[in-house]
Amino acid sequence: MSEFEFITRITGRLSRTINHDGGPIVEGLVEIGPGDDAAVLRTPDGRVVASSDLLIEGRHFRRDWSGPYDIGRKAAAQNLADVVAMGGRPTALLVGFGVPADIDVAWAERLYDGLRDECAVVGAVVAGGDVVRAPVVTLGVTALGDLAGRAPLRRSGARPGDVVAVRGRLGYAAAGLDLLTRGVDGPAELIAAHRRPRPPYEAGEEAVRLGATALIDVSDGLIQDLGHIAAAGGVRIDVDSAALPVPAELGPDGLRFVLTGGEDHGFAGTFPSGTTLPPEWRAIGRVTAGAGVTLDGRPHELTAWDHFLD
């Protein structure tokens, strides 16, 4: 199969999304989709939100632990969540796909089905990309989004007195990965959480409406990601361990997974004192003067989840 046949097959999984009746509402934003030198997207806000991640087989996923459809959904989800964490609405993905020689076109088609379907959850589409040979499955994913006239929600706005709150699951994906790594049985929900995160995408616009001062998606682990908010804002964040949700199904290491596990792509934000939070948001701590992240007032020592050094 030639490069062009292969590309035609996999982009064929996408074109129905772009051209289909009654499809995602942002389809009208794609002026030029896959097949030219570049995509052209309308940006009604006069700005574009843009975020890129690389996903490398053996580090971010394993083909024996996840199928192509879930890998596609996860690759899309983590990038869409970055746009949401800025308060943006995702509109499009560009996907660079590095293909080892042992990948067949059916596997690749399922990957693109997953990319397409995760985009559809938020009304976005895959608008372009690139296919090359690579030694391991490699995905270079860029998500674009629109702010709809809103100010971007940065990491840097937390102020002493703010409430720290989270929305979405914490620790599930890490607990699932731990089961797979140790090769032991456990709740299917945990394995599923590792394979396919379900970010609560509505959290971004909701945080904007609630007057959030900072927002981040929890991709490196709660403590580490709150550390980014603390550093960017020049503040300290104190987490109250009693307020953290540590469900029994996470097992005996549940608190560690909640504090240091990434990849569930929930959201952590800071809100002015006195904000009435809807029930989906759980208050877990407080912003104070100082630096760093503390747990019950003590500096936190657990090793953070670190994609880079692992």
Next chain:
Amino acid sequence: MSEFEFITRITGRLSRTINHDGGPIVEGLVEIGPGDDAAVLRTPDGRVVASSDLLIEGRHFRRDWSGPYDIGRKAAAQNLADVVAMGGRPTALLVGFGVPADIDVAWAERLYDGLRDECAVVGAVVAGGDVVRAPVVTLGVTALGDLAGRAPLRRSGARPGDVVAVRGRLGYAAAGLDLLTRGVDGPAELIAAHRRPRPPYEAGEEAVRLGATALIDVSDGLIQDLGHIAAAGGVRIDVDSAALPVPAELGPDGLRFVLTGGEDHGFAGTFPSGTTLPPEWRAIGRVTAGAGVTLDGRPHELTAWDHFLD
């Protein structure tokens, strides 16, 4: 060195570009640069041009044949050229960087110097990205650009009777790669062309002004890329071999390199009959009714440069 120290070091090479006095004119377009969940760029045209490529060590470059600075310039150039080929002005890059364990921070800094400096040629900046571990050096590069109110210049607009013309070098990068592959001496200019392409970025806006009906950057090889224009427009393109520039320094295989060599990132376009082309553009053929690409009226049989299957 931790992930965050490493990232701080390499993004430190970029911040001077974004914040520097008298710097590139598009700096004002970057509302939020590296360091948050996503970048935010202003899009005064109300649209954004977006293109992604993956570059994989061993396939698109070799560390023993190219230094990090040249690899950075080349990775930026090939993506910036895609935006130019749509008639756009590049504004920003996002760079996902996959780092093997044997890469030191000084090597990575030089790579980012190269990305920064190639962007500066067109007044663009590196606005964001990602750093992860990878088995080989991996670059996932996304270029964004602005159309400044112009219609995008597609591959599909060629019409019978149009003149086919090229701007920029053809075959130099392929001839240089051939020297490196065979391990023989040859003109330094050819090796340099492989290591660091010099796309004539002004070709995009110039083609728009000249009324071009289609434009592409020559990345896969002249015949193959003209084939994309022919297929997208439902036309045939006939190339006149006597009109092709085949400089003596390309060696005895010069014509083959000119016809099938990619990676110089010159531009090929089609223009209405009677267009007065400036001297930088060389007319090399004609659009006719039919399909495919012919050389002097005969179907072209040379194997095209194919990144995917090689």
